Amino acid sequence: MEKVKVAVNGYGTIGKRVADAIRLQPDMELIGVGKTSPNYEAIIADKKGIKIYTVKDNLGKFEKSGIRVAGTIEDMVKEADIVVDTTPNGVGATYKPLYQSLGKNALFQGGEKADVADISFSALCNYDEAKGKKYIRVVSxxxxxxxxxxxxxxxxxxxxxxxxxxxxxxxxxxxxxxxxxxxxxxxxxxxxxxxxxxxxxxxxxxxxxxxxxxxxxxxxxxxxxxxxxxxxxxxxxxxxxxxxxxxxxxxxxxxxxxxxxxxxxxxxxxxxxxxxxxxxxxxxxxxxxxxxxxxxxxxxxxxxxxVVPENIDAIRASLGLMGKEESIKVTNDTLGIMKGYLL
Amino acid sequence: MEKVKVAVNGYGTIGKRVADAIRLQPDMELIGVGKTSPNYEAIIADKKGIKIYTVKDNLGKFEKSGIRVAGTIEDMVKEADIVVDTTPNGVGATYKPLYQSLGKNALFQGGEKADVADISFSALCNYDEAKGKKYIRVVSxxxxxxxxxxxxxxxxxxxxxxxxxxxxxxxxxxxxxxxxxxxxxxxxxxxxxxxxxxxxxxxxxxxxxxxxxxxxxxxxxxxxxxxxxxxxxxxxxxxxxxxxxxxxxxxxxxxxxxxxxxxxxxxxxxxxxxxxxxxxxxxxxxxxxxxxxxxxxxxxxxxxxxVVPENIDAIRASLGLMGKEESIKVTNDTLGIMKGYLL
Amino acid sequence: MEKVKVAVNGYGTIGKRVADAIRLQPDMELIGVGKTSPNYEAIIADKKGIKIYTVKDNLGKFEKSGIRVAGTIEDMVKEADIVVDTTPNGVGATYKPLYQSLGKNALFQGGEKADVADISFSALCNYDEAKGKKYIRVVSxxxxxxxxxxxxxxxxxxxxxxxxxxxxxxxxxxxxxxxxxxxxxxxxxxxxxxxxxxxxxxxxxxxxxxxxxxxxxxxxxxxxxxxxxxxxxxxxxxxxxxxxxxxxxxxxxxxxxxxxxxxxxxxxxxxxxxxxxxxxxxxxxxxxxxxxxxxxxxxxxxxxxxVVPENIDAIRASLGLMGKEESIKVTNDTLGIMKGYLL
Amino acid sequence: MEKVKVAVNGYGTIGKRVADAIRLQPDMELIGVGKTSPNYEAIIADKKGIKIYTVKDNLGKFEKSGIRVAGTIEDMVKEADIVVDTTPNGVGATYKPLYQSLGKNALFQGGEKADVADISFSALCNYDEAKGKKYIRVVSxxxxxxxxxxxxxxxxxxxxxxxxxxxxxxxxxxxxxxxxxxxxxxxxxxxxxxxxxxxxxxxxxxxxxxxxxxxxxxxxxxxxxxxxxxxxxxxxxxxxxxxxxxxxxxxxxxxxxxxxxxxxxxxxxxxxxxxxxxxxxxxxxxxxxxxxxxxxxxxxxxxxxxVVPENIDAIRASLGLMGKEESIKVTNDTLGIMKGYLL
Ligand SMILES: NC(=O)c1ccc[n+]([C@@H]2O[C@H](COP(=O)([O-])OP(=O)(O)OC[C@H]3O[C@@H](n4cnc5c(N)ncnc54)[C@H](O)[C@@H]3O)[C@@H](O)[C@H]2O)c1
Ligand SMILES: NC(=O)c1ccc[n+]([C@@H]2O[C@H](COP(=O)([O-])OP(=O)(O)OC[C@H]3O[C@@H](n4cnc5c(N)ncnc54)[C@H](O)[C@@H]3O)[C@@H](O)[C@H]2O)c1
Ligand SMILES: NC(=O)c1ccc[n+]([C@@H]2O[C@H](COP(=O)([O-])OP(=O)(O)OC[C@H]3O[C@@H](n4cnc5c(N)ncnc54)[C@H](O)[C@@H]3O)[C@@H](O)[C@H]2O)c1
Ligand SMILES: NC(=O)c1ccc[n+]([C@@H]2O[C@H](COP(=O)([O-])OP(=O)(O)OC[C@H]3O[C@@H](n4cnc5c(N)ncnc54)[C@H](O)[C@@H]3O)[C@@H](O)[C@H]2O)c1
Missing domain, CATH: 3.30.360.10 (Dihydrodipicolinate Reductase; domain 2)
Incomplete structure (x- = not known):
């Protein structure tokens, strides 16, 4: 299967989980993550062999920390079919012009205002409405x-x-x-x-x-x-x-x-x-x-x-990769998501 | 004014506050408190000049701690017109037979089952119904x-x-x-x-x-x-x-x-x-x-x-000392209880 | 006794306590407190009848909150014999030029660097060395x-x-x-x-x-x-x-x-x-x-x-109001500070 | 390799980890765990296919919870070559007579007094001294x-x-x-x-x-x-x-x-x-x-x-399965224990 190229911009609590989840999908490829600070999460990404992209001003900091950087966040976005933006509250909106100018689909998170996107998303509720939408916001x-x-x-x-x-x-x-x-x-x-x-x-x-x-x-x-x-x-x-x-x-x-x-x-x-x-x-x-x-x-x-499975489904909805039931099933299977009793 | 004699049995979080509040009432006299363990609360009661009563078995422990004891809890109850029972959850019920056998009115707290008393009490709601009741439970x-x-x-x-x-x-x-x-x-x-x-x-x-x-x-x-x-x-x-x-x-x-x-x-x-x-x-x-x-x-x-003002009002309701409005007013005035804005 | 005029600049955790302590000293008068935000602490100061001074830009905010303001912090410093600076870490140093230009003695707190003052202070250790010092820092x-x-x-x-x-x-x-x-x-x-x-x-x-x-x-x-x-x-x-x-x-x-x-x-x-x-x-x-x-x-x-008693003593040391033993005794007596056992 | 039969008595914080670790050892077989309460940890053990043993009085409780029980703790101990006792503080000592009467080696944990065992143990410090000891206490x-x-x-x-x-x-x-x-x-x-x-x-x-x-x-x-x-x-x-x-x-x-x-x-x-x-x-x-x-x-x-790797090494020391360096190496390899930098 030809895999879609996904970039994750912002590699923190949500971003690192979404990145790991993407790597488990049969129809997706993680091309890299955007990261501004060379903290322990960046070191771990590097150890996991994930490509790290940053802003120009911070290239020096990463180098000093011995963390390999593959290029700028702009470079990363260019290469992607879709960007999952998991930057902190409000920062996502400031990246939207970049995604737009490069013509890329993008997902945003619940920390952004609803109007950053064409639709707010929850897989069990409105997967179908989100199909083909260029900008989707996964709710909080x-x-x-x-x-x-x-x-x-x-x-x-x-x-x-x-x-x-x-x-x-x-x-x-x-x-x-x-x-x-x-x-x-x-x-x-x-x-x-x-x-x-x-x-x-x-x-x-x-x-x-x-x-x-x-x-x-x-x-x-x-x-x-x-x-x-x-x-x-x-x-x-x-x-x-x-x-x-x-x-x-x-x-x-x-x-x-x-x-x-x-x-x-x-x-x-x-x-x-x-x-x-x-x-x-x-x-x-x-x-x-x-x-x-x-x-x-x-x-x-x-x-x-x-929100991790929601992001995975939203990628598929945005790019029209699968229908609702199929996407949810694949996401659940790959991520080990259950139904029934916890115990 | 002739003051009613109030005993507080159980001198912990609630009991010590009720005891202090009683000492501020014009129509009440604190005759002593019941206390089983010679802990720091007992030492402070002693320092405040409050008479401490305990169970026979613990007299030795108190003596060893240098805390003066005035007698047994039974002695205290005998002397009282009413007992405010503020012992731990469920212990109050075990004291009821004592209060009954000595013919004393008693208040219980919210940690007891409702049927320990003739009525459950909240001053703003049912003061009048509680008038003259021998056993009143102040709700939690x-x-x-x-x-x-x-x-x-x-x-x-x-x-x-x-x-x-x-x-x-x-x-x-x-x-x-x-x-x-x-x-x-x-x-x-x-x-x-x-x-x-x-x-x-x-x-x-x-x-x-x-x-x-x-x-x-x-x-x-x-x-x-x-x-x-x-x-x-x-x-x-x-x-x-x-x-x-x-x-x-x-x-x-x-x-x-x-x-x-x-x-x-x-x-x-x-x-x-x-x-x-x-x-x-x-x-x-x-x-x-x-x-x-x-x-x-x-x-x-x-x-x-x-629950401190509630206990004070419940004493008055039980013994028929004052009507609702008057009791609430006296309690509020003596305890500095406000209405309006905190700030 | 002629009372020295003390201003407290910064009315938070430490400042409100030092202000209250000053009001209990026989040889001191609290002329006012400096406060930048009209928060609940400002409302309480106002209720206590303490004069509040602020920075020019914030006069409007205080007015809007209904808190009376007596003037600017500069006005307050002018009137004082000594200023106790209890502004946040590092802010005290930015006020030093003001205190200097108006020729006022000042105390700083432990959140400032040691070199903000002529001496760092702890009453039991070096009261005498601090005598007459214009700028004293009470350690953290x-x-x-x-x-x-x-x-x-x-x-x-x-x-x-x-x-x-x-x-x-x-x-x-x-x-x-x-x-x-x-x-x-x-x-x-x-x-x-x-x-x-x-x-x-x-x-x-x-x-x-x-x-x-x-x-x-x-x-x-x-x-x-x-x-x-x-x-x-x-x-x-x-x-x-x-x-x-x-x-x-x-x-x-x-x-x-x-x-x-x-x-x-x-x-x-x-x-x-x-x-x-x-x-x-x-x-x-x-x-x-x-x-x-x-x-x-x-x-x-x-x-x-x-640090509250330390600030009171440091005021006396700086202005030469009393000797070590006397100051410590007056401070302890007015603030109810004990020796011996807690219980 | 002939595997030694290990029983874990007490399946809580420490016991469940030691049990999992035993299952990863090439020279050990987990024959079952002793458990007194049918809580979620018991349900999980059951789901993992671990044999559960309990005390006679609790057989009914387990049955009611739908958790399979393989027999009594005594049955389990009989079958074992060695017991790792991970019951709560002080309970281990009460089991010692059982282990003794059945002639079984046993490990105890740090919640027991030192004299419960022949030696207190820390692998890096005194592995060699513990060799062949029937009763070893892994320190806290x-x-x-x-x-x-x-x-x-x-x-x-x-x-x-x-x-x-x-x-x-x-x-x-x-x-x-x-x-x-x-x-x-x-x-x-x-x-x-x-x-x-x-x-x-x-x-x-x-x-x-x-x-x-x-x-x-x-x-x-x-x-x-x-x-x-x-x-x-x-x-x-x-x-x-x-x-x-x-x-x-x-x-x-x-x-x-x-x-x-x-x-x-x-x-x-x-x-x-x-x-x-x-x-x-x-x-x-x-x-x-x-x-x-x-x-x-x-x-x-x-x-x-x-203490998990310590327990594994103590089993080997007690039964004389391996020398110090070898045991530590096998334990570290199987449990993924590192040296060097965390990151
Ligand atoms: N943490 C949660 O519980 C949670 C739950 C659901 C949704 N969200 C939403 O997810 C989004 C991300 O939150 P989080 O908790 O993962 O935050 P986080 O702070 O853990 O991670 C944010 C990441 O973005 C990076 N970053 C910061 N500025 C950046 C920039 N200018 N360019 C690129 N990367 C930048 C940071 O280095 C960090 O790695 C927010 O919108 C938040 O509201 C968070
Ligand atoms: N703490 C609360 O938040 C709170 C609020 C409302 C109501 N209550 C109720 O008030 C009652 C008392 O609770 P508390 O929080 O004050 O408990 P507490 O443990 O602080 O105090 C109980 C006191 O009773 C004494 N005591 C124990 N056994 C005794 C005995 N056999 N004879 C005499 N005294 C004995 C203890 O020494 C202790 O001083 C309970 O019914 C509780 O539910 C507690
Ligand atoms: N809180 C503590 O535990 C503690 C203990 C010892 C020493 N200290 C030191 O005391 C100093 C004050 O700390 P705090 O805990 O009282 O802080 P705080 O934040 O509680 O209070 C600081 C006050 O200063 C005011 N303020 C802020 N900027 C100001 C400005 N530009 N001009 C005038 N006022 C301004 C604030 O409104 C606030 O009222 C610090 O140096 C701190 O290190 C604090
Ligand atoms: N938790 C820690 O941080 C820690 C760390 C090091 C050592 N230890 C020591 O390990 C030992 C166990 O502590 P834990 O934290 O695992 O306790 P725990 O309470 O989590 O687990 C104890 C287990 O023993 C079972 N149990 C209780 N009574 C029993 C009995 N009579 N027969 C059989 N099983 C019984 C309980 O059901 C529970 O599963 C203690 O000696 C403790 O001091 C604990």
Missing amino acids: CNTTGMLRIICTMNKISKVEKVRATIVRRAADPKEVKRGPINSIVPDPASVPSHHAKDVLTVIKGIDIVTMAVIAPTTLMHLHTMVLTVKNKVNRDDIINTFLNTPRIILVNSSRTTVSSTAEIIEVSRDMGRVRYDIPEVVVFEDSIYTNGNEVFLMYGVHQESI | CNTTGMLRIICTMNKISKVEKVRATIVRRAADPKEVKRGPINSIVPDPASVPSHHAKDVLTVIKGIDIVTMAVIAPTTLMHLHTMVLTVKNKVNRDDIINTFLNTPRIILVNSSRTTVSSTAEIIEVSRDMGRVRYDIPEVVVFEDSIYTNGNEVFLMYGVHQESI | CNTTGMLRIICTMNKISKVEKVRATIVRRAADPKEVKRGPINSIVPDPASVPSHHAKDVLTVIKGIDIVTMAVIAPTTLMHLHTMVLTVKNKVNRDDIINTFLNTPRIILVNSSRTTVSSTAEIIEVSRDMGRVRYDIPEVVVFEDSIYTNGNEVFLMYGVHQESI | CNTTGMLRIICTMNKISKVEKVRATIVRRAADPKEVKRGPINSIVPDPASVPSHHAKDVLTVIKGIDIVTMAVIAPTTLMHLHTMVLTVKNKVNRDDIINTFLNTPRIILVNSSRTTVSSTAEIIEVSRDMGRVRYDIPEVVVFEDSIYTNGNEVFLMYGVHQESI
Whole structure:
């Protein structure tokens, strides 16, 4: 198979995972990554044999650190069929003119404003609409988690209303300068939080309000959600639907004793998952509760990895490589993404 | 004024605060506290000139620590008109037979089952019903916070439905053995959490569902709440009602830059409050949001102190010392409890 | 008594405490504080009736926040006899030209380089040398802690060598953006850390090496120290000397059950100390251990308040208001600073 | 090769890692694991095809959880040539009579008292002395870390004195009930801590004093150490010796930007290590500092995995399977244990 050439610009938490995922795809080739600082992630990329491109001004710094550089980020973009931009919040937009001037398709991440792209994307929700779009924005980790749940629930009964609380991990594990150490921080103090609006960039016509707070933890986000659906639904139907939906997994806390985000991560470590990544949304089965037309649930979102399969699918949607079902299947198979019970 | 004799059995986080509060009441006298372990809290009680009573078996331990003991807990109860039981979860119930056999009124805390007492209590909600009751249970910190909001909102328009998420502080500051250090823990993983049921022990006829998670912080709980009220309400009406309700205070995050539980505590420290206690519920004004008949808000609950004024009022209700408004006023005045804006 | 006019420039963690302390001195008058951002600390200063001065550009911001401003920082400095500069790290140095041009004495804090001032200061060590100095730098919280111990030990037997490990609190309680959340961070990774050098700015001729790491806590620093003294010393002599030295207090962990920085803070709260401040160094008596000419110990340093009495004394030293013993006594009395056992 | 039959009794943090390691050894066969609670770790063992043995009373519980059980722990021990006991602190000793009565060799962990075994063990220090010993105790994670450094330094110049501070991780990542959340806890408050004594169970004749504190983190311990050696040593010699010693790795913070325990773990994740385990001691190269006969350094200890290779080597020593160098080499090769630079 002729492989499409993918460049990843920005090689941090998301970029390094997307780069590794691309290297596992049968229809893609990673041509290199863009990186501005010669930090340990750059050293590891180099050790893995990944080509590193940087900005002209930083060539000297890389040389000094003994990290091989293949050229400038512009050189890299030129060679690519598509660029996955995983630079920090807001930086992606500043790169868009480059991608445009060189006529390249590009993906952006949730840290960018929605209007950076032609469409905001979540594979289970709107893969088909994204087909052939030149610029696609993969929504943020929290929004991806919510959309997976909402779009799956929609298959059982139309979701009319969503009220969710997002308890955000405050920082990624590697971010040693970010706090808080001992506080809960409304984020923002006003309601609704921006997450509701972000959900609406992908699916329309839902009455959704979100509230968000930051908690001093690094492992996963946790959401509590109340959905109001058109027709009364049955708890078992929800469980069965979730069990049959890849990228959603269930954990039964009373049967398995897994009762926290830390223990979910521990299971992932014990299962030998690379970086203990969990790209699936992890629903606490015990929390699924129905009350008339309302459905309650709690689930965890592994912020570092949940958008990785979304990026892979978005590449295929943008370049028209595969249809929805096929792309999702290939992505899941190559990345070891599960459905069913975690344990 | 003839003062009623109050004993506090269990001198820890709650007990030491209730004891201090009793000493500030014009109509009460603290006759002593019950304490089983000769720890630093016992040493401080002794230094403050508070009489300490213990169980027979521990007299020796106290003597060895140089802490004066006035007698056994039974001696103390005999002398009292009423006992405030602030022993750990479940221990209160084991003391009930003693209080009964000596014919003493008693208050219990939220860590006991509701049926330990004749009524569960929240001053703003059901003071009058508690009048003359021999055994009263002051509900837990989280339940107290929810009830203050619900009963106050009820004055504007009948509250029909409540959906709340409770982000619990994992431990009190002094509890150095309790975690988690880095995890979010559904508590419990099943929905609804027991808090909903606890609210219903005080006010009936509300459709309430709660979900709770533990976060690794010691300072305050934080709740996100959605109330559905009978008639569409106006944001300004809610704010004005809150501003006129003692034991509820507002903080405007955008005007004051106070944006977290840690900064609320910092303000309390700067205001010179003893132990930085905040017995008021602290509502983020920015979070108050109305959408049709729904009201959204976020507020903090200082777990260590919120039930202190409730205990003082419950003593008066049980012994019929004062009417609702008078008791609440005296309690608020003596304890420096505010209404209006924190800042 | 004619009071000296003191201005405090920079009203944050240290500045607000120094301002409060000045207001308690019989020989000082707080003429105002310099503040650049109209945050909650400014609102509280205003409520306390403290005059606020700011930079010209920010007058509008303060007005908008409804905080009264008395003039510019330059106006304030003009009126003062001495300025205590408590602006952030490095900012103090940028103000020095202003203080100089107006001919004012000034104190700086440990976040400034040593050469900003004529002398680095620690009251127990070098009060007399600082007499009449126009510019004095009060050393940092960690250095102040180490110096109190070293200078006190010096009275028993000459300290020849110090090897210390500093486990730093990562952020102050109010600093909700600072981490880490879950990491230990060598600070710096190289040895010796700058603290050793900072100690030498106050006392000469000691062979001192320090290593420092950051831990995810906000309450106190904790030091482990090994001192080698000229003559073999006796554990009891050390304890007795400490017990007779104000600004050092002992806590016996096995007798009082106080076994952590959190419990030290809890005791301070229970004792009703304002903001739970502990300007004394808190030595774990249990940790004092001698082995030949070596002395081992562990102690806590409350970073937010330990330098407050030092600043008060430095004002007196700079302006020649009192001799060492008298100043220290007045400062201790007005601020409630103890010697002996915490409990 | 005829494989020796190894049983692992206690399948938690250490046990599951030792079990996995045994399965990678050419000369060992894992015959099963002893497990008392049917928790998620048991479910995973079952999924991995590991035979589970339990105590008679718990057979029902396992059955109810759907976890297959192969028999009782006694059955398992009977079948084994050697048992690695990785039950919780103090439980190992209660199993010793069983191992003795069945005539089986056994290893114990650092949570047991030294006298549970014939010898305390650290591969780099005293492999040869442990040869043929029926009962061997693998010392704790912190002691293992210290011993690797001390015994390696001994090869350059005799270590005469060690002064170390141990900043302990408070809990393992999975332990969501353990704190503290926001405190530093001397552990114990008295000096010396037991770690010094534990080092002396393996190597004699060193003047060692340790002080230990707990910090609220789960990732790694961090030690600061001062060694006094017989002859003045050169920083480069130390670095070169470390670089040539397997089970010790260096990280240069200024070159790689890895500046914390969290970033060390991040590198391990990026390198694809299973469970991000780091059985090597990780020395901050920047911290290595010499001053006359003193050597200073700081290093991290991954508590969950550092004793795993030690257990494998101890099996071989006990059963006389291989000599020291060969065993260490096979263990390192099979477990991917490095020497040199982390990056
Ligand atoms: N971390 C998460 O939890 C998470 C989850 C979902 C989405 N996102 C989104 O992904 C994007 C990337 O976030 P991240 O967490 O991976 O950030 P990161 O800081 O870990 O990585 C960003 C990378 O971009 C590089 N970079 C910085 N400036 C650059 C420039 N001018 N040109 C090229 N490269 C540059 C940095 O060196 C770094 O390697 C953001 O939009 C973020 O909102 C993050
Ligand atoms: N801490 C909170 O946040 C909080 C908030 C609201 C309600 N409560 C409730 O208040 C009650 C007390 O909790 P706490 O946090 O103050 O606990 P705590 O552990 O701080 O204090 C309990 C005290 O009771 C003493 N004690 C233990 N056993 C005793 C016995 N047999 N006889 C007499 N005294 C005994 C202990 O020495 C201790 O002083 C519980 O029901 C709890 O659920 C606690
Ligand atoms: N916080 C501690 O633990 C601690 C302990 C000892 C010493 N110190 C030292 O004290 C000094 C102040 O630190 P802090 O923790 O109080 O900081 P902070 O940030 O809490 O307070 C600094 C204050 O200065 C004000 N400010 C900022 N820029 C200013 C400017 N240009 N002009 C006037 N005011 C300005 C800020 O508004 C703030 O109020 C630093 O040198 C620090 O190293 C801090
Ligand atoms: N966790 C660490 O950081 C660490 C590091 C080095 C050494 N150690 C030592 O290793 C030993 C084990 O510690 P851990 O952290 O793995 O503990 P753990 O609690 O994670 O695992 C202990 C296992 O033993 C099982 N168990 C409990 N009681 C049992 C019984 N009666 N019979 C059989 N199995 C039983 C438990 O189910 C659990 O699976 C201790 O001696 C500890 O001191 C631990």
